Structures are given as C-alpha cells and as structure tokens.
Amino acid sequence: MNHNNKGKIRRRVPQIRLTLRSAALILAVLVGLGLMFLGVGIVLLADNERDRQSDSIQGLISTVERTAEIAVFLQDGELAQEVVAGLEQNSSVQAVTLRDDQGQVIARSAPGNRGQAVSAGTVRRPIGSPFTPGQIIGSIELTPDRDQLERQVILRIRPAILFFLIFLAVTGATLLVVLYWQITRPIQTISRRLHRMDAASGERIDTPRSHENNEIGTLVGDVNRIIDRMAALVATERSLRLQRELEETRFRAIFDNAGSPIFLVNPNGVLKSFNLAFSRTLAADASAEAGGQQGLSLYSLLGDSGEAMRDLIGEAASSGRPQTAELEVDLPMGKRWYQMVVNPVSDDEVQGIANDITEHKVAQKDAEEQATTDSLTGIGNRLGFDRHLATVFESCRRRSDRHIALMMLDLDHFKELNDSHGHQAGDQALAKVAERLQHVLRGGDYLARLGGDEFAIILDGPLDDQALEVIADKIIASLNQPLQLPDGAQGHVGVSIGIAIHDRREEAANALIKRADTAMYAAKAAGRNTWRRAPEEAAAG
Amino acid sequence: MNRAIGSRHWAGATSFWLCLCLFLGSGLLAASVRAELVVIMHPDSALPSLSRQAIVNIFMGRHFRLPGGGAVVPVDNQCCREQFYRDLVDKTLPEINSYWARLVFSGRGSPPQKISTDAEMLDLVSQNPGVIGYVERSVVDARVTVVYALSP
Numbered sequence: 092m093n094h095n096n097k098g099k100i101r102r103r104v105p106q107i108r109l110t111l112r113s114a115a116l117i118l119a120v121l122v123g124l125g126l127m128f129l130g131v132g133i134v135l136l137a138d139n140e141r142d143r144q145s146d147s148i149q150g151l152i153s154t155v156e157r158t159a160e161i162a163v164f165l166q167d168g169e170l171a172q173e174v175v176a177g178l179e180q181n182s183s184v185q186a187v188t189l190r191d192d193q194g195q196v197i198a199r200s201a202p203g204n205r206g207q208a209v210s211a212g213t214v215r216r217p218i219g220s221p222f223t224p225g226q227i228i229g230s231i232e233l234t235p236d237r238d239q240l241e242r243q244v245i246l247r248i249r250p251a252i253l254f255f256l257i258f259l260a261v262t263g264a265t266l267l268v269v270l271y272w273q274i275t276r277p278i279q280t281i282s283r284r285l286h287r288m289d290a291a292s293g294e295r296i297d298t299p300r301s302h303e304n305n306e307i308g309t310l311v312g313d314v315n316r317i318i319d320r321m322a323a324l325v326a327t328e329r330s331l332r333l334q335r336e337l338e339e340t341r342f343r344a345i346f347d348n349a350g351s352p353i354f355l356v357n358p359n360g361v362l363k364s365f366n367l368a369f370s371r372t373l374a375a376d377a378s379a380e381a382g383g384q385q386g387l388s389l390y391s392l393l394g395d396s397g398e399a400m401r402d403l404i405g406e407a408a409s410s411g412r413p414q415t416a417e418l419e420v421d422l423p424m425g426k427r428w429y430q431m432v433v434n435p436v437s438d439d440e441v442q443g444i445a446n447d448i449t450e451h452k453v454a455q456k457d458a459e460e461q462a463t464t465d466s467l468t469g470i471g472n473r474l475g476f477d478r479h480l481a482t483v484f485e486s487c488r489r490r491s492d493r494h495i496a497l498m499m500l501d502l503d504h505f506k507e508l509n510d511s512h513g514h515q516a517g518d519q520a521l522a523k524v525a526e527r528l529q530h531v532l533r534g535g536d537y538l539a540r541l542g543g544d545e546f547a548i549i550l551d552g553p554l555d556d557q558a559l560e561v562i563a564d565k566i567i568a569s570l571n572q573p574l575q576l577p578d579g580a581q582g583h584v585g586v587s588i589g590i591a592i593h594d595r596r597e598e599a600a601n602a603l604i605k606r607a608d609t610a611m612y613a614a615k616a617a618g619r620n621t622w623r624r625a626p627e628e629a630a631a632g
Numbered sequence: 633m634n635r636a637i638g639s640r641h642w643a644g645a646t647s648f649w650l651c652l653c654l655f656l657g658s659g660l661l662a663a664s665v666r667a668e669l670v671v672i673m674h675p676d677s678a679l680p681s682l683s684r685q686a687i688v689n690i691f692m693g694r695h696f697r698l699p700g701g702g703a704v705v706p707v708d709n710q711c712c713r714e715q716f717y718r719d720l721v722d723k724t725l726p727e728i729n730s731y732w733a734r735l736v737f738s739g740r741g742s743p744p745q746k747i748s749t750d751a752e753m754l755d756l757v758s759q760n761p762g763v764i765g766y767v768e769r770s771v772v773d774a775r776v777t778v779v780y781a782l783s784p
Contacts, residue, residue, distance in 0.1 A: 222721035
C-alpha cells in the first residue's frame with residue numbers, strides 16, 4: 092500500500108475509509124509478522140542448505156576419491172587435472188585444489204571463477220595411498236560456491252514467499268470484504284437513511300439485516316429513540332406554534348376590525364403598524380394601506396396636534412405608564428376630537444388607541460355655550476361673564492403685558508319702555524341694544540347681559556383713559572338712537588356706564604366688579620346717560 | 633575415519649571382514665595353502681633389502697628408480713601374480729588390471745612386463761641388474777638376491 096494509491100482511493104471513495112484503514116492496519120501487522128517468520132525461515136533454511144551442501148561436497152569428494160588417490164599417488168598432473176575438471180562441473184563447487192603430502196599443488200581449478208582464496212567453508216580432506224592403508228599421501232581442498240548456496244536458499248524460500256504473498260492478498264481481500272459488509276455498509280446504510288429522513292414525521296431507521304443483536308443494532312436503537320424524542324418535541328412545538336398563530340390571527344382580527352384607530356409607533360413617532368380604522372381616519376390623507384406603511388410619521392399626520400402627541404408619547408416612554416390626552420385633529424372629513432391613550436409596550440415601542448370623542452366634545456361645547464349664553468340676546472349671560480372674567484384674570488396673572496378694563500352698563504328709562512310697550516317690546520329692545528353694543532365693540536371684547544337691563548363689557552387690550560372715553564361715548568351715542576319697537580312706536584333708552592381698569596394684579600374680580608358698579612351708580616347719580624370712571628383704586632377696594 | 637571411508641568405497645564391508653579373517657588365519661594356513669613369495673633382484677643391485685613401500689611404489693608405477701638412485705624395471709610373474717598383489721597391496725587382479733587400464737588410457741604408462749615361469753624370471757633378473765621381480769621362495773637360487781619377503 093503506498094501513500095499515493097491510498098490518497099487516490101480516499102479522495103475517490105471516502106465512504107470506505109474506515110474499512111481501508113482497518114484492513115491496512117491488520118495487513119501491516121501481518122506483513123511485519125510474515126517478514127519476521129520469513130527471516131527466521133531464511134536463516135534456518137540457509138543453515139540447512141549449508142549442511143546439505145556440505146554433505147553433498149563430502150559425497151562429491153568420495154565419488155572422485157579413488158581417482159584422486161591414484162593421481163596423487165602417481166603425482167600425475169594430468170589425471171589430477173581431470174579430477175579437478177570433473178569436480179568443477181558440479182554447480183555447487185567453486186574451487187578445487189589437489190596437493191601431495193609435501194603441500195605441493197598437483198592440480199587446481201582455473202582461477203577466475205571466484206579467485207582462489209581459501210574461504211570459510213572450504214572442505215579439506217586427506218588422501219590416502221591407494222595401496223598402503225593408513226598412509227597419507229596428499230589432500231584435496233574443495234570450496235563450495237556460496238552464491239550457489241544463496242541461489243539454492245532463494246530457490247527453496249521462493250515458494251514460501253509466494254505462498255505468503257498469496258496469503259496476504261487473500262487475507263487483505265477478505266478483510267476488505269468482511270469489514271465492508273459487516274461494518275462500513277451497515278453504517279453507510281444508516282447514514283444514508285439519516286440524511287434522507289424527515290425526523291419530524293416520526294420516521295425510523297431499519298436495523299440493517301443480521302445486525303439486530305450486535306453493536307450496530309444497539310446504535311440504531313439508540314438513534315431511533317433520539318429520533319422519537321425529537322419527533323415528540325417537534326410535534327409539541329408545532330402544535331404550540333399553531334395555537335399561537337391562531338391566537339395571533341384572532342388578535343389581528345380584533346386589531347384590524349376595531350372601530351377605533353390603533354397604532355404602534357416608536358418614540359420618534361414613526362408608525363410601525365396600524366389598523367384599518369387608523370388608515371381610514373388619521374392616515375386618510377396619506378392614503379396609507381391598513382397593516383402598516385413604514386416610515387409614516389404620526390406627528391405629521393396629526394398636524395397642529397403633532398407636538399402635543401410628541402409630548403404625550405415622550406411622557407409615556409419616559410414614565411413607562413399609560414398617558415391620556417384629548418386632541419383636536421384637522422382631518423379631510425373635518426375637525427375631529429380624539430382621546431389618545433398611549434401605552435409603552437417596550438423600550439422602543441408605544442401602542443396607542445385614538446378614541447373618537449368628537450360627538451361628546453360637540454355636545455359638551457353645546458351645553459357649555461347654552462349655559463353661558465343669554466337666550467334672549469345671544470350674548471353672554473351672568474355665568475358666561477363670570478367664567479370669562481375668571482379666564483381673563485388667570486391670563487393676566489400669567490402675562491404681565493395683558494390689560495383689561497371692565498364696563499358696567501345699566502339702561503336708563505327701560506322700565507318705562509317695558510311698562511308702556513309690554514314685555515315683548517322690552518325683550519326686543521334688549522336684543523337690539525345687545526346688537527348695537529356688539530357692533531361698537533371689537534372682536535376681542537366680551538359682552539354679557541347680567542340680568543334685566545344690566546350689561547357688562549370686558550375690554551381686552553391696553554386702553555388709556557381717552558380711548559375708554561371714546562368707547563363709552565360711542566356706546567352712549569349708539570344706544571341713544573331711537574329703537575324701532577314691534578308695535579310701530581319708537582322707544583328711547585339711555586345708558587349709565589361705570590368704568591374700572593384692572594391695573595393692579597392683586598385685585599380680585601369681585602373688587603373690580605364692585606368698583607365698576609360704584610362708578611356706574613355715580614354716573615346714574617350724575618344725571619344718567621353718561622359715564623363715570625372708577626377712581627384710581629381705593630385702598631379698601 | 634578417512635581410512636574407513638576409503639575401504640568402504642573400495643571393497644565394502646564384506647571384503648573388509650574377509651581380509652581380516654584371511655589375515656588372522658594366515659599363520660595357520662601358510663605352509664600348507666600358500667608358498668611364500670620373495671622379491672628378487674640382481675645381486676649387483678647393491679641393496680641388501682627394500683622396504684615394502686618402495687616395492688609398492690615400483691610395482692604400481694609410481695617410482696622408476698630405486699631409493700639408492702638406480703633405474704629399475706618391475707616384471708610380473710604369471711605363476712603367482714594374483715598372490716603377489718594380494719600379499720603386497722591386498723588387491724585382486726581385476727582391481728590391479730583396472731588400475732593399469734586407467735593409467736594406460738591417460739597415457740601415463742603401462743603395467744609391468746609379464747614372465748610366464750619362475751625359471752624365466754630367475755634368468756631375466758640374474759641377467760639384468762635393473763630388473764626387479766618375484767618368485768616363490770622355494771625356487772630362489774644364488775643368481776639373485778632376495779630384497780623383500782612377502783609374508784603370505
């Protein structure tokens with residue numbers, strides 16, 4: 092197994108890496124053991140072969156011994172050479188030397204095969220006389236061929252090596268097949284199933300056949316248990332989600348179909364979501380779709396009331412508590428009043444409901460107007476006067492540059508007119524008077540009938556004495572014009588006017604009224620149809 | 633040991649035991665069965681006796697000279713050739729013949745000349761100082777010198 096091959100296989104079929112690695116490990120151990128045994132075998136075989144060669148050498152010598160004896164006996168070089176040549180024919184012989192009893196060489200093999208050095212393993216045998224037992228007449232030296240020995244060893248060990256290689260190949264193939272079928276394939280099967288399976292559907296993995304009772308079967312069982320648990324979890328999760336979606340849909344329906352505009356904004360007034368009612372009313376101008384158009388600003392939708400809304404939402408966001416305010420909004424369908432309830436729901440979200448309170452506001456305003464209006468003349472009544480005066484006083488207290496003056500008027504000779512022409516004429520005269528007064532007065536001034544023939548005017552603005560006198564004169568002149576009565580007659584009335592200027596901030600409304608009253612009586616006392624100004628506020632008021 | 637291996641190759645165990653029996657029994661049977669052979673030379677050969685080894689060397693074609701230096705020619709006696717080689721080197725005639733055949737084939741030499749009778753042998757030896765031969769002791773006369781006696 093070289094590395095390149097292994098790498099190639101790994102890249103191409105990474106799925107059987109486990110099999111390959113296991114097989115390679117086992118084969119490596121087998122190769123190691125095999126080489127060890129082969130080594131031992133070669134050593135033993137070489138020993139054995141050496142013995143065998145040695146025996147065969149001895150046999151060889153024995154075969155030629157007689158001739159060698161004769162050759163040595165006769166000191167016959169030719170015969171001796173023949174013996175040597177014969178021995179040389181044998182493949183296991185490297186060198187042969189024949190010597191006489193003096194050590195002189197009679198014949199030797201041709202130098203050239205492997206040199207003539209007497210190497211280890213050279214067999215030396217004495218040669219006796221062929222005719223005299225016991226007489227040594229020379230010796231024969233025979234060197235076995237070591238290369239031949241090696242060749243023999245290799246030749247003998249070759250089948251063992253071949254057998255071992257076949258054994259390795261068969262073992263390797265068997266290992267691959269067994270490991271693949273027993274381990275890799277079941278694991279691959281399981282893995283493929285896991286890849287494809289939809290765990291939520293409660294699918295399970297089949298145990299690969301014939302692995303029911305082993306580790307793989309146990310593994311599959313465990314995996315299936317986990318899958319079951321997961322499937323149960325997923326089912327629970329799913330039903331919870333469905334339930335939540337249902338509830339969300341319900342709430343959404345409530346939200347969408349609510350009659351009141353409902354919206355969700357961030358503290359900067361950018362609308363995140365709103366319902367149908369919102370888009371039909373507050374956002375009608377922007378022709379926004381219900382459900383939430385991003386980037387629409389609530390404050391700009393509300394126009395003049397935008398700032399008030401910003402304050403309200405800021406207050407809600409900073410306090411973390413719901414806030415309420417009533418705002419008038421100018422919409423394409425007309426001015427509408429909304430009660431805004433805003434409720435911070437998270438750090439950057441405020442939820443709001445706009446309740447349309449226009450009807451209520453109108454009714455309230457009507458009632459208010461009715462309560463403060465004199466039904467006969469259409470101007471303010473006593474209650475209206477009191478409220479307006481209180482409002483103006485409040486304003487004066489806050490703003491030092493605001494100035495007012497109060498005129499108290501009492502008609503002269505009205506009782507006679509009433510008595511001589513009847514109540515209806517009197518009423519008509521009063522209405523006419525109110526109309527004429529209204530005509531003289533400027534927009535910011537307030538006119539009220541306090542009762543009977545008694546009127547009061549709250550004059551707004553910085554007025555010097557001269558201006559007040561001009562107004563008073565105008566009023567007197569206007570009222571002195573004859574009044575056309577219903578019965579065709581002409582009526583005449585005069586007016587006595589008391590003027591008081593509110594120039595001391597600490598003075599109470601009652602004190603001002605009293606000073607004006609006093610001035611009015613002074614005018615009456617002075618002969619009527621004239622005016623008097625209250626003196627520069629006496630200390631006692 | 634080497635000797636034993638050699639014997640085995642030459643004759644085998646049987647002939648070894650046979651030889652041993654013959655050797656032990658020779659004393660008893662000498663007078664009746666076999667005559668004693670003696671190696672003879674011309675009296676002028678100037679050697680009173682030769683060693684057994686020297687005789688083997690001469691007759692087996694190893695040496696062509698006497699230990700003293702004179703040339704020597706061995707001659708076989710047909711009358712008692714078989715006994716001579718048996719007593720001298722303990723070999724049968726076929727073995728001796730095959731030995732010589734080998735030498736003749738390789739061109740090394742030839743076996744000794746053969747004389748048919750004791751009388752011829754005696755004549756030849758007595759007339760040629762360089763010749764060495766053998767006869768039964770009983771026929772030896774004064775014309776020759778016994779240089780070695782082969783105990784049967």
